[in-house]
Amino acid sequence: MSQIDTLPPLREVIRTHELQAKKALGQNFLLDLNLTLRIARTAGDLSQTTVLEVGPGPGGLTRALLVAGAKKVVAVEKDPRCLPALAEIAAHYPGRLEVIEADALTLDLAGIAEGGPLKIVANLPYNVGTQLLLNWITRPAWPPEWQSLTLMFQKEVAERIVASTGDKAYGRLGVLAGWRCHSTIAFDVGPKAFTPPPKVTSAIVHLTPRETPLAVDLKALERVTAAAFGQRRKMLRASLKALDPDAERILEGIGITPTRRAEELDVAQFVQVANAFARG
Template identity: 75%
Template sequence: MAQIDDLPPLRDVISTHGLNAKKSLGQNFLLDLNLTSRIARSAGDLRDCTVLEIGPGPGGLTRALLAAGAKKVVAIEKDSRCLPALAEISEHYPGRLDVIEGDALQLDPVVLTGGDKVRIAANLPYNVGTQLLLNWITTPDWPPFWSSLTLMFQKEVGERITAVPGSKAYGRLGVLAGWRCKGGILFDISPKAFTPPPKVTSAVVHLTPNDTPVPCDLASLEKVTAAAFGQRRKMLRASLKSLTSNAEDLIRQAGLEPTSRAEEIDIAGFAALANAFKVA
């Protein structure tokens, strides 16, 4: 294991502070500092950036981000048991780590970070990871306050985020992420790297904003993708009936075939559907 600073090994930190991972908080602590350093490097040049981290736990990735030169790390931690361990990191890197106790779903990241030159890097808790991603990629303001996302998910979720039309994993999440972002899966992480080991492989996903997504109304895009993939095995003329009684006309206005299925429609096609639905 790499030695990135003079702080105690993470296993000792967990033992000292009694930080047994809680399933209710979606906690699986990544202890391999080689891997946390790799994630930090994948986030890009951090020397002039504020990095937002969600769920730092005992601080493995936090330490890697700071050792990689992050100008400032703002870490949101819901579990108060982790605060003393994070305070020790803050003392080691004076003035560069702000720890916020709270629920990341309830806090405004722009207010916390200042919204300037922000990168988000996190081993996201499994139980809130997808919702946090959706919050960040469906913000009304675009380009967003963040310049990149370097996030760990269950591999299955990572595949859904980066899926392309025609693939089994392609769905609403892939459309929304692909519409507004560019990127993909960087590498997988074995369950053995975590304490406790999860039952699934994890994947690190890196995304950057697409500065010029296909013009369409976000709310309409969310509605048509939810309806289309809610009955993905059906043709669009059937799955979109929940939105309008004139589903076939809507689909043809978008330049698509009513007999197509959701998994066959690319992002531009869904944007056209959203635009047709908005004016219908």
């Protein structure tokens, strides 16, 4: 593994600061700095951008973002053990790294976005990754504060995010992501890239916001997709009956055959169904 800067190798940083990854925090540290640089470059030009990074750990991706030219990196870290290692990076890149000790699930994006264009790039902790994504793509105000999301997930989750009608992985997450964003899997990352190595392959997903998503009541869309995919083997007239006893009538009224199943509907049709159920 070659170095991308003059700071110590990550294995040395982990050893010096005794940063054994904690399963309870969903930590799997990336050690290959060339790989972290590839992730940073996937996010595009960062020279005029504030980058929000969640769960930097010992700072492998943090260093790559700074080497890649990020104007500023705001690193949000919940684990206080990692703060001294991140402070060393901040000293090496004066004025370009701000470290916040906080839980990203409660973070105020608006405050961070005040510094200018914002991109989010992160090797997300596995245990909160999906919830963080949902927080970012279901914000009431749209377009959002961020210009793009470049995020690491377990490959199974990544496939669910980018899935569309007819895909085996298509479900609620694919509908919500597809409604608000364009998304692609950039590349896979094998278990050996991490310490400790997870039991699954991971993948980098790149998302950009749609300028004008179809108009829909978000809560209605969430309810409809949860009900439809929660009983995906059932016909829609049965799976949606818990939302309204007249589900079959509502579906027929908008031209959706009640005997169809959830995986057969595209995002636009789910929006149509959600709006119809919101009207009753």
